[in-house]
Amino acid sequence: MSINSFGRLFRVTTWGESHGPGLGATVDGCPPGVAIDEAQIQQWLDKRKPGQNKYTTQRREADEVKILSGTFEGVTTGTPVQLMIENTDQRSKDYGDIKDKFRPGHADITYYQKYGVRDYRGGGRSSARETASRVAAGGLARAALNTLAPGIEIKGYMTRMGAHEIDRDRFDAAEIDQNPFWVPDAQAAEDWAAYLDGLRKSGSSVGAVIEVVASGVPAGLGAPVYGKLDTDLAAAMMSINAVKGVEIGEGMSAAMLTGELNADEIFMGADGPEYSSNHAGGILGGISTGQDVVVRFAVKPTSSILTTRRTITKSGEETEIITKGRHDPCVGIRAVPVGEAMMACVLLDHLLLHRGQIGENQGHIG
Amino acid sequence: MSINSFGRLFRVTTWGESHGPGLGATVDGCPPGVAIDEAQIQQWLDKRKPGQNKYTTQRREADEVKILSGTFEGVTTGTPVQLMIENTDQRSKDYGDIKDKFRPGHADITYYQKYGVRDYRGGGRSSARETASRVAAGGLARAALNTLAPGIEIKGYMTRMGAHEIDRDRFDAAEIDQNPFWVPDAQAAEDWAAYLDGLRKSGSSVGAVIEVVASGVPAGLGAPVYGKLDTDLAAAMMSINAVKGVEIGEGMSAAMLTGELNADEIFMGADGPEYSSNHAGGILGGISTGQDVVVRFAVKPTSSILTTRRTITKSGEETEIITKGRHDPCVGIRAVPVGEAMMACVLLDHLLLHRGQIGENQGHIG
């Protein structure tokens, strides 16, 4: 039931502060026999690493993961896996000014009101560095998925930065890994580069929308009503720092459609049922259909900007604050690998749950 | 961990099929001493009742709730409360035609693939009648909230029907209970009436957006990172039948804002911290700020429409299907009280969790 964990059979508990000795993830329930080593997990952290390009935080972190338990001779043992990443570049002094002030738009004030104790350095646990733990856990989930369900592929990318949206007609998956925005649209990559340069220099920030698609997902995952696959995906994405909205398939736009436009008709393909479209985002009644699972989430613009903001101190005095030090003009960029990691964890959890309650799909069509 | 339950301390497990003997909710963890009787819960079910106006399903249901356990001499005992609603108007014959066909856009096919058994009558458990159980549980949650946190008020209303959105400048809360759409805009109520008449006659359907606002919520609820208040609200709303998107505060639009526009500045009011705006929707870092908690969710148009659709049978033959019998041209209307019920359950759960882990808020400002 833990309040800082997610998942039911593949269960992840993250721990650690932005400026503590380190952070990590305790992963319980990973199936045994999954080949895994630090390099396999490291690749996903490297994708996330700050300082990677000029558009993301200028904090130089090794973000090196260590596996402290749960493996033996290169495979998982089925017992809890402890993944740990040491904090090496913390620059506490960058945060000394805000010790008694609450940064608007951040969890500083709410953490303080709730706990009466606040690790003000770098945002403590609410910091986006917590997501490094998730990416590490996602790396383990991916390795397990490769073993259990090798057909599953997961890809995340940005579809919007501020007012700029990609052109779906120009969608090119090959572009995703070719630009710093993981955007599947070469033209957008250019436009956004210029736009973000401007924002960075002016000390402002902008929001983003990230889409994560999982293909090769077998039909049948998800247990209605509250163990629905889309419910767990929504929770997983909403739990990412700074996320304010989550969509499955058509998402909020489904509200604007009529029944005729929204329904995905069914016909028979060579290997089983196929669908004329995918407005549903791969999930019907909370259960996967076998189509691409499509999830989108919106990340708000960071409130750590170089404009003076009104705020108060712990003692209730009104004051101003300006965030110096390292910040992200678009935190959404680094949320892409995090969204992929959450997709991996949720899918693996549901594969195990499905296997547990059902074994194999019971209903055959054709 | 149950897959058909939600909540951690105030835990609800719903059960029952659309065409079984009845349905209900087992509510565990309700605090003792809460005054409750069947009438108090019934009022919320009456709000939801089908056949209430010509815009919702023409199924005449008493939807009468009985309390089978957990109370004594008019108050809760602290032990599990069993709420049960008998099914009285089932018209199974309306569904005989679809016994072997899968209705596009419904969970028929995924349920069958997963379980190999499908109660085809009325959609079995995936039916929206399952939400009657939730509304009942929500009624109990509201009663507990009245005792524990009497300042909290919860109000839900529609903000969009298909292409029609309310005009926020005409927002009038008093209108909500005055029209069949629970829409806070008298003009919209008129326009939508005409629009929906047209849809009903043509046998089509349309989606909707519902907004639920909770005011008087104390600051400090929610436990980062995965026990966040917004994570639980997202899961709760996404779990409602036919929901495809969930938003908190600015929601998906937050992606389009810059940091300056999005941040809610903080100043000191008479009773404590106050905010210049509420883009955050009352939640920062997963913890409530004390501002209105604002959640929106999108309901897709029902796929039970009177247009012939392509589909397949259990044996894989291609065929067509047309849904006769009772249907909802806009299922979103009846999702309003369901959204309110989910808000009540989640807030109560978090009040108890907060009281359990923290006691009272530890940090005092001023």
Next chain:
Amino acid sequence: MSINSFGRLFRVTTWGESHGPGLGATVDGCPPGVAIDEAQIQQWLDKRKPGQNKYTTQRREADEVKILSGTFEGVTTGTPVQLMIENTDQRSKDYGDIKDKFRPGHADITYYQKYGVRDYRGGGRSSARETASRVAAGGLARAALNTLAPGIEIKGYMTRMGAHEIDRDRFDAAEIDQNPFWVPDAQAAEDWAAYLDGLRKSGSSVGAVIEVVASGVPAGLGAPVYGKLDTDLAAAMMSINAVKGVEIGEGMSAAMLTGELNADEIFMGADGPEYSSNHAGGILGGISTGQDVVVRFAVKPTSSILTTRRTITKSGEETEIITKGRHDPCVGIRAVPVGEAMMACVLLDHLLLHRGQIGENQGHIG
């Protein structure tokens, strides 16, 4: 996480009071396709039924179970199953005297202190009638086990009544269903009959030890360290009303053994590993070995006896109490089918968990 539920994948939440309209169990996670009807569950309730012989409570109850959800055309659908038993013979007036007094040895005082509300009629929820819900859930578990693991057999019996213990040399399983004590020793059945007659007439009561054995359990069930099979069995038995001790295999006696006497040596049989003895009770390191799983639990003597006891009232006045009305001279007798039901539920839960996390056993010997 619910506080009134047990199990992780096969999850049971019981509800209902001794003198409410009824009681029951919500069972979530039962695999689909299990053939089940009311008669199959009823047989286990009939085994438990009060008024069955002159040694148990003289309360005439039909204890008729109804299945309200979760099945279709005679098999489980995979959705929550609601089992309900109506209360028909409540005789509230028998308990009117004790309205303000706390019966020593019962939960009256602790319930009152905790909840401030106490359903004094028949012990409310703490009453042993709650176990009817468990036996019903156990009936469903047994049906699922028959489908999933047909080799598993579960048998419970008494091994001790007060100072009287069975003679293991006279152990005869065929005797178990031939006497009112479910004791595998014909001589003991005779001796205990006379003994209990005396106790009943004098209005006294006595404790008991029940042993439950499951044979045909595959090796590999249980997940160290806290999801151990023996941990869950201990919790399950200790949760039965009036239980004060639980043992696995040698149990408390293991403390008196040396390593040589206690170890079960391993050799190779025709079908795999076999053991020279079973001091371990079929569980090593929390995982089943494939041997008989042997659990014992001790039930204290009921405190509802016809001797006057000192106690206090709600207002703190010292007084006396004598329990009239129906009571059980040996509640242990009816705990036998309850112990069997708990064994069935825990084994099924672990079979599903094992299938979920592992699939099939990964290590082959030979």
Next chain:
Amino acid sequence: MSINSFGRLFRVTTWGESHGPGLGATVDGCPPGVAIDEAQIQQWLDKRKPGQNKYTTQRREADEVKILSGTFEGVTTGTPVQLMIENTDQRSKDYGDIKDKFRPGHADITYYQKYGVRDYRGGGRSSARETASRVAAGGLARAALNTLAPGIEIKGYMTRMGAHEIDRDRFDAAEIDQNPFWVPDAQAAEDWAAYLDGLRKSGSSVGAVIEVVASGVPAGLGAPVYGKLDTDLAAAMMSINAVKGVEIGEGMSAAMLTGELNADEIFMGADGPEYSSNHAGGILGGISTGQDVVVRFAVKPTSSILTTRRTITKSGEETEIITKGRHDPCVGIRAVPVGEAMMACVLLDHLLLHRGQIGENQGHIG
């Protein structure tokens, strides 16, 4: 739901292998503001440390705990606390001989059958070193208890070693910390010393019974039926390596009593209800009475003895095994601080649960 965690609000997940880089505990849900540092936790580990006297394992371990997260300026922040203990003295070569053989009485064979992977070095995760993690978590629980419920005191001690039982008439609590057995009986300490010397030299082993008493526990903790305090204590103790039986109060002996002998009568004391005796062990109907909570558990003799035993290899060949290297003639001795740690964790969890669901006890007597 995690299978390797326990607790509901104060939730502990342990991780780590006997011969991995380290082991630890992730503790989630600790209330904020609890003063804690490494020394406070270290004291409990030192109590447990191997090599402490000639009667326990001759493995020299620093067992130094580090706090990696969850604290700031000397107090808990309310976020997950990561406790880590490095493994420094592993002597893998001592275990090389048993790489392919299963040690009788150990989890070697069941782990292998289940997971197909076995970290044979030192028993992997099933090793008693896992309990160091628990003792560390217990240290944190004790610190929280000191803040939340300062009247609670927890004391564990041995009451039996093999055939030798303490004489309750000679019970002297002051003796507990004065001898290597934590036995409250000076005479027993002498007798057992001689006995154990003999066992150690002959390479044999013996079992033990440990009793843990918590005094100053408020009435009202525990939530019937499955969240009972005794259920959680039973599970907690049974989960300790090598435990085969658990008792509350009279325990298994309750079976031998009559109702008159077993019932604890109630009378009114200066500060509230008091009891004439404590056969119940401080728990009635699963809820604490305010009396001493008394739990006992039996530890079997270790199977790592210096007598040759019959066993098989992974390939199914029959062979013999003799355990060399470090071993414990009486593992029960070191289970004493582990039992205390489990008591602390369970009591804290229930204090938080109680505060969460109930707030304060609702029923006042007098």
